[in-house]
Amino acid sequence: MLRAVLAGAGYDSPGIKRALGSDGPFERDDNLPLYLRVLLPRGRLPALIRLFFLGVPVAAEEAAAALAPLSLQRLEALGLIAPREGGIGATVDLTPTDELLLAYDRAERGVEEREHVMGISPATKLLAYLTIRRPVETALDLGSGSGVHSILAAKHARSVVAADVNPRALEFTAFNALLNGFENVECRLGDLFEPVEGERFDLVVCNPPYVVSPESALVYRDSGVPGDAFCEGLVRRMPEFLAEGGLAHVLVSWVHGRDDDWSARPRAWVAGNGCDALLLRFRTHEPLAYAAGSNARLRRRDADEFGRVVDRWTAYYDELGIEAISWGAIVLRRRRGENWVWAHSPSAERLGPASGHVQRLVDAQDRLRALGDDRALLDAALALVPGHRLDQTVVLRGGDEEVEASLLRLLDGLRFQVQVDGPTTRVLSLLDGERTLRDVLEEASALEPGLTPEAALGGIRQLVELGFLE
Amino acid sequence: MTVRADDRETIAELRAALDAADYTAHAVERLLTADGQRVPRTADALPLQLRLLRPGERLSTLVALFYLGAEVPTGDAGSALAPARLDRLAAAGLLDVARDRTRALVDLVPTEELLVASDRFEGGSFAEDRDEVLGLTPPTRALASLTIRRPVASALDLGTGSGALAILAARHAQRVVGVDLNPRALAFAELNAALNGCVNVEWRRGDWLAAVEGETFDLVVCNPPYLISPDSTFAFRDNRLPGDAFCEQLVRGVPAHLAPGGLAHLLVSWGHRADEDWSAPLRRWVEATGCDAILLRYASEDPLTHAAEWNEALRGDPERFGAALDRWTAYCAELGIERIGWGAVVLRRREGGNWVFALTGSGSRMAPAGHHLERLIAAQDAVGELDGASVLTLADDHRLDRSVRLGGGVGVLERAFLRLDGGLGTRIELDPEMLEVVASLDGRPLGELPPGALPGVRRLFELGFLVRG
Numbered sequence: 016m017l018r019a020v021l022a023g024a025g026y027d028s029p030g031i032k033r034a035l036g037s038d039g040p041f042e043r044d045d046n047l048p049l050y051l052r053v054l055l056p057r058g059r060l061p062a063l064i065r066l067f068f069l070g071v072p073v074a075a076e077e078a079a080a081a082l083a084p085l086s087l088q089r090l091e092a093l094g095l096i097a098p099r100e101g102g103i104g105a106t107v108d109l110t111p112t113d114e115l116l117l118a119y120d121r122a123e124r125g126v127e128e129r130e131h132v133m134g135i136s137p138a139t140k141l142l143a144y145l146t147i148r149r150p151v152e153t154a155l156d157l158g159s160g161s162g163v164h165s166i167l168a169a170k171h172a173r174s175v176v177a178a179d180v181n182p183r184a185l186e187f188t189a190f191n192a193l194l195n196g197f198e199n200v201e202c203r204l205g206d207l208f209e210p211v212e213g214e215r216f217d218l219v220v221c222n223p224p225y226v227v228s229p230e231s232a233l234v235y236r237d238s239g240v241p242g243d244a245f246c247e248g249l250v251r252r253m254p255e256f257l258a259e260g261g262l263a264h265v266l267v268s269w270v271h272g273r274d275d276d277w278s279a280r281p282r283a284w285v286a287g288n289g290c291d292a293l294l295l296r297f298r299t300h301e302p303l304a305y306a307a308g309s310n311a312r313l314r315r316r317d318a319d320e321f322g323r324v325v326d327r328w329t330a331y332y333d334e335l336g337i338e339a340i341s342w343g344a345i346v347l348r349r350r351r352g353e354n355w356v357w358a359h360s361p362s363a364e365r366l367g368p369a370s371g372h373v374q375r376l377v378d379a380q381d382r383l384r385a386l387g388d389d390r391a392l393l394d395a396a397l398a399l400v401p402g403h404r405l406d407q408t409v410v411l412r413g414g415d416e417e418v419e420a421s422l423l424r425l426l427d428g429l430r431f432q433v434q435v436d437g438p439t440t441r442v443l444s445l446l447d448g449e450r451t452l453r454d455v456l457e458e459a460s461a462l463e464p465g466l467t468p469e470a471a472l473g474g475i476r477q478l479v480e481l482g483f484l485e
Numbered sequence: 486m487t488v489r490a491d492d493r494e495t496i497a498e499l500r501a502a503l504d505a506a507d508y509t510a511h512a513v514e515r516l517l518t519a520d521g522q523r524v525p526r527t528a529d530a531l532p533l534q535l536r537l538l539r540p541g542e543r544l545s546t547l548v549a550l551f552y553l554g555a556e557v558p559t560g561d562a563g564s565a566l567a568p569a570r571l572d573r574l575a576a577a578g579l580l581d582v583a584r585d586r587t588r589a590l591v592d593l594v595p596t597e598e599l600l601v602a603s604d605r606f607e608g609g610s611f612a613e614d615r616d617e618v619l620g621l622t623p624p625t626r627a628l629a630s631l632t633i634r635r636p637v638a639s640a641l642d643l644g645t646g647s648g649a650l651a652i653l654a655a656r657h658a659q660r661v662v663g664v665d666l667n668p669r670a671l672a673f674a675e676l677n678a679a680l681n682g683c684v685n686v687e688w689r690r691g692d693w694l695a696a697v698e699g700e701t702f703d704l705v706v707c708n709p710p711y712l713i714s715p716d717s718t719f720a721f722r723d724n725r726l727p728g729d730a731f732c733e734q735l736v737r738g739v740p741a742h743l744a745p746g747g748l749a750h751l752l753v754s755w756g757h758r759a760d761e762d763w764s765a766p767l768r769r770w771v772e773a774t775g776c777d778a779i780l781l782r783y784a785s786e787d788p789l790t791h792a793a794e795w796n797e798a799l800r801g802d803p804e805r806f807g808a809a810l811d812r813w814t815a816y817c818a819e820l821g822i823e824r825i826g827w828g829a830v831v832l833r834r835r836e837g838g839n840w841v842f843a844l845t846g847s848g849s850r851m852a853p854a855g856h857h858l859e860r861l862i863a864a865q866d867a868v869g870e871l872d873g874a875s876v877l878t879l880a881d882d883h884r885l886d887r888s889v890r891l892g893g894g895v896g897v898l899e900r901a902f903l904r905l906d907g908g909l910g911t912r913i914e915l916d917p918e919m920l921e922v923v924a925s926l927d928g929r930p931l932g933e934l935p936p937g938a939l940p941g942v943r944r945l946f947e948l949g950f951l952v953r954g
Contacts, residue, residue, distance in 0.1 A: 045800045045801075046793075046800070047803055048803050048806045048807035048810055049789070049793045049806075049810065051807070052789060052807070052810055052811075052814075053789065298520075300520050301519060301520050303519055303533070303536055303537070304519035304520035304533075305520075307519065307532075307533045308520075314529050314532065314533070315529050315801075318529060318531065318532050319532075321529075321532050322532040322535075322536075325532065325533070325536065326536075329536075398892060399891055399892050403890070403891070404888050404889065404890060404899065405888070405889040405890070405891055405896070406886070406887070406888050406889075407886070407887050407888075407889065408884050408885070408886050409884070409885045409887065410883065410884060410885070411879055411883070411885060411923070411924055413927045413928075414924070414927050416885075416924075419884070440891070443891045443892075444891045444892065444893075444894060444895060444896055445894050446892065447892060447893045447894065
């Protein structure tokens, strides 16, 4: 009923953006006075936005009118609203995303509280985007928090288990599942894998407390385990809970030396685990920048305390010999036979919904490993995926053009970008999905004297691996 | 507290110490970099910035003192600043020296071109009048980038503040007058002239144009307190006339101080109604001034956004922030201001029928754009004379950005934009027909182009993409 009331009032992502005159991101602490002045003074939607989006009390009559036919008593009994100075106040945030409506703890309740249930962070979005969405029987959301990943999985899994060590998180997960009309999410209380020992799933999603820090205060952020041992343990045990062909998607942090190959450590975690693995690195931080970035909220509120925390964190890294901290995602697929590992560094900023793209990356590895030698690619009929663009900067001079920059981009998914030279551009424009690469290279060599098939093959292989060519 | 520039020996020693420690824009930036990115110079960045420094090291000590405003051990300050003596730097108003700890009383910010001393500006109080002197703020840098730099006899910097624009003008003008009403500004300007080895500026205290009664100049630059606001707190920001009246007065008053052919560059802000073109008020201001005018808009916004942006410092305090928003928007409503524009007016004094050309800047405001502005002026002077025999070619600094879909042996062009590399960053979308016309401009006269293409070609000429070949 609440969902119907909110939908009836236009309480959704576009409606809120319109009402607040901004495309977001919304800084609800800082910009509150501004938003209150942009909002129309009266009306159902403005009242609901004040209540559930901005966290401002609304006069009881106004709240009752905005929520009718739901009674305030029923919502109070549900624990969603409470009397406050100035009328009625919400006890949770209700935030619409493109697909869902989610309740979570109001930031003002204090993200410093141990059992705080986080809203949608950039990391949440990242994991939601990366997850391969295909119809499956069973799914597991490990550390479900507000339940966003459980609910997204519930759309394409027959049944979902949401596990969390924080009972408040499970209350939110259960509530959000119902709010979004899903009855196939089962909540289980317990530490990590404990509630699902002995079970196997077709899909696992996990946004764990991966921050590498000396702290253990916040359930949603700190694991309380030294260095990256927590993420390592998680990744090492994950295969036990995957059915054959099952996929796990985990956000992780790991530590390494300044000049080390970033992928060495996650490679060791997945070696011999019976799974194929995609290792995606989004960022690598210096210890000081990592400590500062992880405490950005504190930095604005209390400079002295911020300084002390940063010193404690950097001393901790020194002590453990940590010179760099990387952040990324690991995708595992359980598969009998000889397994592969592929590592790459996409940009987290450019990421969009990437289910299809991640699937393409897995398929490309399967295919290339099956081919063995790159030369076998010559018999393949390849074509660029439709969602690509070639962005060029050129200077026109007397009828000729001089290409200054040439960047091939994927418009969706991980939005990879690759510089391409003239001969490669020629080859790409000739590929049509019917002729073999061998034929195309032959024709291109005639037009581009500098082009040799051997040299072109490496570039083409890379474009297959990155999901540009199918 | 005011700085003093009379101890030239100490100022020269200070400059030598800064140079010896490589206190340059590049080195400071490199030092204040975390994760490969420069840490922005905001109030809450200080704890992080301090931790990027190397205690006791010379450049780090100077950055702590003059860039971050932090205290350092007096011993470190003494060795980093040698041969300049701490007591003499204190006497010049630059340092506060205690037995153990020393801190700077001014900021010293190096740029590619200058070293600029200014007050440390730590945000807003609305209680009292303030006479802070700011350094190279983004608007000052935008105006410096926009200024047409050619050798002239005389130049005027009106409202000189730290003196930076006058000192830059002194590099291509024989004689410069720097005017300010704020005596603290003139003290900083003198100090900056000494720090930057500039000797051909006359610093003059006075009330705007009244200070140069009866004089004319070949070049005028002016970054006035243009802000449209109900407040009159900061000398560098607020003026005491309602709305945009102060800017209007300046734009109308400056032409009398321009020599024939002389150029004035003024940053301005103006209010207008939502249903009129942004340039309408500016066109009224420059009417009958005896000047050609380029009206450049950087941005425009509604009064609430404007109020929020300029009261950023109050964001942590919802009540005061909200009250400021109400006060500022009520002020705009009372004056009938529905949109607020910000940009620059460039005037050239010329006898005869004058022209006005208006455009919106779209690129970085910090890229040197004087050459582009000169091209816009030349185009307006010539656009009436174009005929079928005229030849136009693409300017050397043009770039074509195009987006192509590949496959099946062809590339399908999706979009194409023409822009200038640098300058005002003007960018314009070309349709396939226009793209073909542009590509064919290799020396053929306009008469040979399809007649339908002429208005578009003329527009590209006016924007500086095409030049006479």
